[in-house]
Amino acid sequence: MTTTSDDLSKAPTVKGPKRFDKPRTPIGKAGRWSEDRLGAAGGMRKQLNKVFPDHWSFMMGEIALYSFIILILSGTFLTFFFDASMAEVRYDGSYVPLDGVEMSRAYASTLNISFDVRGGLVKRQIHHWAALLFMAAMLIHMFRVFFTGAFRKPRELNWLIGLGLITLGLVEGFAGYSLPDDLLSGTGLRIAAAIMQSIPVIGSWAEFLVFGGKFPGTVIIGRLYIVHVLLVPGILAGLIGAHMALLIKQKHTEFPGPGKTEQTVSGERMYPTYGMKAGGFFFIVFAVCAALGGLAQINPVWLFGPYNPAQVSSGSQPDWYIGFLDGSTRLFPSWEIRLFDHTIPPLFWPTLVLPGILFSLAGAYPFLEAKFTHDKSAHNLLQRPRDVPVRTGLGAMAITFYGVLLVSGGNDLIAKAFDISLNAMTWAGRICLLVLPPLAYAITYKICLGLQRHDREVLEHGIETGIIKLLPNGEFIEVHQPLGPVDDHGHGQLAYAGSKVPKKMNELGNPHGHKIRGFFYPVREKTDIQAELDALAAAEARGEHRQKELTD
Amino acid sequence: MTDEDNLDADADLGFAPAVVDNAGRTAPTRTASRRPSGFRRRAASLAVLIGALTAVGGGYAMLAPTSGADDTAATSQDVEAGRQLYNTSCITCHGANLEGVTGRGPTLVGTGSADVYFQVSTGRMPAPVQGALELRKVPKYTEQQILQLGAFVQSQGGGPQVPPADADLRAGSDQLGDGGELFRLNCASCHGATAHGAPLSAGKIAPDLYRSTDRQLYTAMLVGPENMPVFSNNQITPEQKKAIIAYVQTMKEAKDPGGAGLGRIGPVAEGLVIWTAGLGVLMVSILWIGARL
Structure with missing residues (x-):
């Protein structure tokens, strides 16, 4: 018996080299073909083995990446039909209420896309919803990076690139919002022109430069079109590439936990698991954009009418990502500040100085934090937000400040919806802008400390089991489940390690913090059952008829 | 007195x-x-x-x-x-x-x-x-x-008179374009391009026009109630008023071809939808994906 098996096992090793030379499967042949020509197998192998963390918060940046891809796809379709010309035409398309109205070719072609191009309206709407999602996803991704300290050395440059992506996203979105040349977007451009004019010394010239003369001129739509479809997307794509390249070079950060160190990285490999997850998630993002594009009307330009500088609609708002600037303009007092014998227009402060300060602070934050904490070392392990209360508090403060500005950008609609005086809304916004951020800081700081204390309490006393015991002497005690060995007083010996502390009984026993599933009883995972069956089958195959009981 | x-x-x-x-x-x-x-x-x-x-x-x-x-x-x-x-x-x-x-x-x-x-x-x-x-x-x-x-x-x-009940106050569909231009020029600055209304200063509002009848729109233009200016027949002729009414009523009755209209109030509602419905669904998705190892 042994000799035959030896013979059999020898056979492949003799033929081995030949088999590697000549692959038999189609995939193997394709692989050989490309390897002979590209020689990329080594690099591919490395990339396919790249490890992605499995924490959910790492997928928020992916929403932004995927919505960018959706934007490119849907935007390319729109360029086939959009005419970025401000030449006047008389509309004779199928939307009757605008029949015979003078409008620019840009607006007419947008109406054409909406009503006469097959599938045009849904593509337009998908494009617009994806744009809103792109900006929102970048923002929440930024929140994740901020609150977990992922921006720290060596990743400050990626933080700055991300900030650049958000800034360019604002420009890109505003350019796209302006292209249809409807009454709403024209009003937005009018305000943009006013903001340019408000720049001291060069204001008028800046407006002339951008608009090719005085507002509105005849060139701005064509210029914005090239900015929107070529210039900014090109830079965005390049920056996204740099963002990802740095990510791959520096590897992912990860939360502290058992077996996690500054030198290691853990998670799912790109191929096969993470690639499947990410690919599937792309389709979920696309599905959300498509569902919104099909079910919820966005930017109905036909209701707004063509742009005419003599007209303006009440309730004209920018898309949400510009909303904070609208809000700051509404809240800022109409102070005419004189500097060096020149009046600075009031619009200059809330629309240029304020965002300048906000973005500068955001860009400088990683360096400021390193300076104030004297932390010059590199970090690949993240921090839980509760463990850095000052940073978390500052973040909450910034988000509250931004949130008040954003809400104030729509304060007329809130006033209308809830029958509040618009003047009261403005004053409430001003007061909230000054009062709420410090309050948010204080509350967040306190919450962080409370969470820290609770973590340490559980480490010391164990998890509350919910069992109350009556001792023979009549005393009631609550039974705690210690997390590790205890000392003479029954106190836990474990130190806080910066990772999640289990707080409930069903969180025990899994080092990665995944709860055991099941509401009343633990749900047995298919993989576990399969593992037991495999072990049983293997045992039977070895002839060891050891009965293994499958417990349910 | x-x-x-x-x-x-x-x-x-x-x-x-x-x-x-x-x-x-x-x-x-x-x-x-x-x-x-x-x-x-x-x-x-x-x-x-x-x-x-x-x-x-x-x-x-x-x-x-x-x-x-x-x-x-x-x-x-x-x-x-x-x-x-x-x-x-x-x-x-x-x-x-x-x-x-x-x-x-x-x-x-x-x-x-x-x-x-x-x-x-x-x-x-x-x-x-x-x-x-x-x-x-x-x-x-x-x-x-x-x-x-x-x-x-x-x-x-005396004063401006209500038009008789049998008067047709809505111009034909060929007047819709003109009516829309007049509406955007004279009415949209308070009532909004989609006639959804807007607040004025100090608690006053320009109401939405979604419940207004032809005769109410006509008489409102004629007399300028409350904060609304008077649009006399010298400023906007009766024919132009009828064109405006035709445009407003057509717009109100028109369905939203793009799906749910979101109140036709523009980007604020859209921003709310992307942050709640859009991002909400995606956050649930990433929690689900993150939980499934």
């Missing part, structure tokens, strides 16, 4: 249509009495009187044949019924002779049946309490009662 005060209040109106439509009252002579030249004053008074009489007579002659029906033109019974309604519900604030009561309500002299129609048919009048503005409510009176009330106010003080 003395009688003289009332007369002064009338004289200060200086409201031309009221004078023309109400030739028998003392207003013309009192207005004229301020003018310097005696001969010119008398000549002007005579001219106004003749013109007013011609207008009233001609107007009556034109309306008389169609007034046999129910609610189109004012019969003396209508005026009488309107007077009774007025005495029941309006007199407390607007006074026994429509002269208004200080601190309660303005004079109704010269407001005409158009204003009465707008205010009462939208439920703004009779008002339960004084306020910065009145909001739309369920009307207290039937259409016929409203027209009777209007007939009474018209008979007392």
Whole structure:
């Protein structure tokens, strides 16, 4: 018996080299073909083995990446039909209420896309919803990076690139919002022109430069079109590439936990698991954009009418990502500040100085934090937000400040919806802008400390089991489940390690913090059952008829 | 309040249509009495009187044949019924002779049946309490009662008239483009391009137009209720008013081809949707993906 098996096992090793030379499967042949020509197998192998963390918060940046891809796809379709010309035409398309109205070719072609191009309206709407999602996803991704300290050395440059992506996203979105040349977007451009004019010394010239003369001129739509479809997307794509390249070079950060160190990285490999997850998630993002594009009307330009500088609609708002600037303009007092014998227009402060300060602070934050904490070392392990209360508090403060500005950008609609005086809304916004951020800081700081204390309490006393015991002497005690060995007083010996502390009984026993599933009883995972069956089958195959009981 | 005060209040109106439509009252002579030249004053008074009489007579002659029906033109019974309604519900604030009561309500002299129609048919009048503005409510009176009330106010003080019930106040679809341009030029700055309304300063609002009827839109333009400016027939001709009404009503009745309209209030609602529905679904998705190892 042994000799035959030896013979059999020898056979492949003799033929081995030949088999590697000549692959038999189609995939193997394709692989050989490309390897002979590209020689990329080594690099591919490395990339396919790249490890992605499995924490959910790492997928928020992916929403932004995927919505960018959706934007490119849907935007390319729109360029086939959009005419970025401000030449006047008389509309004779199928939307009757605008029949015979003078409008620019840009607006007419947008109406054409909406009503006469097959599938045009849904593509337009998908494009617009994806744009809103792109900006929102970048923002929440930024929140994740901020609150977990992922921006720290060596990743400050990626933080700055991300900030650049958000800034360019604002420009890109505003350019796209302006292209249809409807009454709403024209009003937005009018305000943009006013903001340019408000720049001291060069204001008028800046407006002339951008608009090719005085507002509105005849060139701005064509210029914005090239900015929107070529210039900014090109830079965005390049920056996204740099963002990802740095990510791959520096590897992912990860939360502290058992077996996690500054030198290691853990998670799912790109191929096969993470690639499947990410690919599937792309389709979920696309599905959300498509569902919104099909079910919820966005930017109905036909209701707004063509742009005419003599007209303006009440309730004209920018898309949400510009909303904070609208809000700051509404809240800022109409102070005419004189500097060096020149009046600075009031619009200059809330629309240029304020965002300048906000973005500068955001860009400088990683360096400021390193300076104030004297932390010059590199970090690949993240921090839980509760463990850095000052940073978390500052973040909450910034988000509250931004949130008040954003809400104030729509304060007329809130006033209308809830029958509040618009003047009261403005004053409430001003007061909230000054009062709420410090309050948010204080509350967040306190919450962080409370969470820290609770973590340490559980480490010391164990998890509350919910069992109350009556001792023979009549005393009631609550039974705690210690997390590790205890000392003479029954106190836990474990130190806080910066990772999640289990707080409930069903969180025990899994080092990665995944709860055991099941509401009343633990749900047995298919993989576990399969593992037991495999072990049983293997045992039977070895002839060891050891009965293994499958417990349910 | 003395009688003289009332007369002064009338004289200060200086409201031309009221004078023309109400030739028998003392207003013309009192207005004229301020003018310097005696001969010119008398000549002007005579001219106004003749013109007013011609207008009233001609107007009556034109309306008389169609007034046999129910609610189109004012019969003396209508005026009488309107007077009774007025005495029941309006007199407390607007006074026994429509002269208004200080601190309660303005004079109704010269407001005409158009204003009465707008205010009462939208439920703004009779008002339960004084306020910065009145909001739309369920009307207290039937259409016929409203027209009777209007007939009474018209008979007392003159002013812009409510268009008759059989008048078609909506222009044809070929006028929609013009109507839209006029709407965006004159109305959108307060009511919004999609007619969803907007707040004005200090708690006042420009209401949404989604519940307004043709006649309410028409009379509102004619008389300019509350904070709204008057768009007289010299500024916006009746034909243009009908084009605006056609545009507004067509826009309101039109379905939203892109799906749910989100209140047609624009980017604020859209931003809310992406942050709640859009990002909400995706956050649940990433929690799900993150939980499935």
